[in-house]
Amino acid sequence: xxxxxxxxxxxxxxxxxxxxxxxxxxxxxxxxxxxxxxxxxxxxxxxxxxxxxxxxxxxxxxxxxxxxxxxxxxxxxxxxxxxxxxxxxxxxxxxxxxxxxxxxxxxxxxxx
Amino acid sequence: xxxxxxxxxxxxxxxxxxxxxxxxxxxxxxxxxxxxxxxxxxxxxxxxxxxxxxxxxxxxxxxxxxxxxxxxxxxxxxxxxxxxxxxxxxxxxxxxxxxxxxxxxxxxxxxxx
Numbered sequence: 635x636x637x638x639x640x641x642x643x644x645x646x647x648x649x650x651x652x653x654x655x656x657x658x659x660x661x662x663x664x665x666x667x668x669x670x671x672x673x674x675x676x677x678x679x680x681x682x683x684x685x686x687x688x689x690x691x692x693x694x695x696x697x698x699x700x701x702x703x704x705x706x707x708x709x710x711x712x713x714x715x716x717x718x719x720x721x722x723x724x725x726x727x728x729x730x731x732x733x734x735x736x737x738x739x740x741x742x743x744x745x746x
Numbered sequence: 747x748x749x750x751x752x753x754x755x756x757x758x759x760x761x762x763x764x765x766x767x768x769x770x771x772x773x774x775x776x777x778x779x780x781x782x783x784x785x786x787x788x789x790x791x792x793x794x795x796x797x798x799x800x801x802x803x804x805x806x807x808x809x810x811x812x813x814x815x816x817x818x819x820x821x822x823x824x825x826x827x828x829x830x831x832x833x834x835x836x837x838x839x840x841x842x843x844x845x846x847x848x849x850x851x852x853x854x855x856x857x858x859x
Contacts (some may be wrong), residue, residue, distance in 0.1 A: 643786070668844060677789070678848040709802055722788060726846075732777070732796065733804060734848075736788030 640737030
């Protein structure tokens with residue numbers, strides 16, 4: 635069945651270091667979304683990518699959608715304590731307008 | 747606007763008990779959905795609705811019922827709680843005609859003993 639794999643599961647970084655999470659789909663996606671969930675919180679929408687090869691930036695966050703529309707990445711430059719949380723990717727399940735299939739998330743942990 | 751409101755925030759049940767998780771949104775969103783989140787896993791869709799009177803199953807519907815009598819409310823019923831239903835439950839909504847962005851409630855942490 636359709637799967638969305640997200641790696642790594644955890645990433646420990648020193649504050650100021652960069653962070654990257656990767657999302658790989660078993661099928662071509664019409665779009666991909668990224669969400670952030672702070673500890674104890676709920677997922678909050680960050681961005682949606684639609685076009686093949688699309689790159690979007692939000693301040694220190696850079697989102698990419700692969701040329702084949704099967705993979706995506708989120709890169710954070712110079713992490714800050716406010717970046718702590720779990721980052722999820724999600725794409726349409728079987729091209730549905732109604733259902734998303736989610737990656738398992740990457741937890742960003744800032745080393746003390 | 748309050749957005750998406752879920753109650754209760756925490757609940758402990760005994761095996762076999764039933765209960766209803768409440769979800770209400772004040773954004774006039776047509777689409778509403780319920781997810782469960784388990785450690786190390788992404789969110790999994792339980793049920794969803796695209797409007798009043800219309801519901802459908804998601805990935806993990808067994809043991810749960812829903813109904814949608816109004817645009818605002820989308821309750822999730824656990825018929826006979828089992829320990830496997832221990833999880834964090836999120837309600838989410840979105841407008842039908844303005845993109846895919848989901849708005850989430852703050853969640854309900856459910857423990858079934």
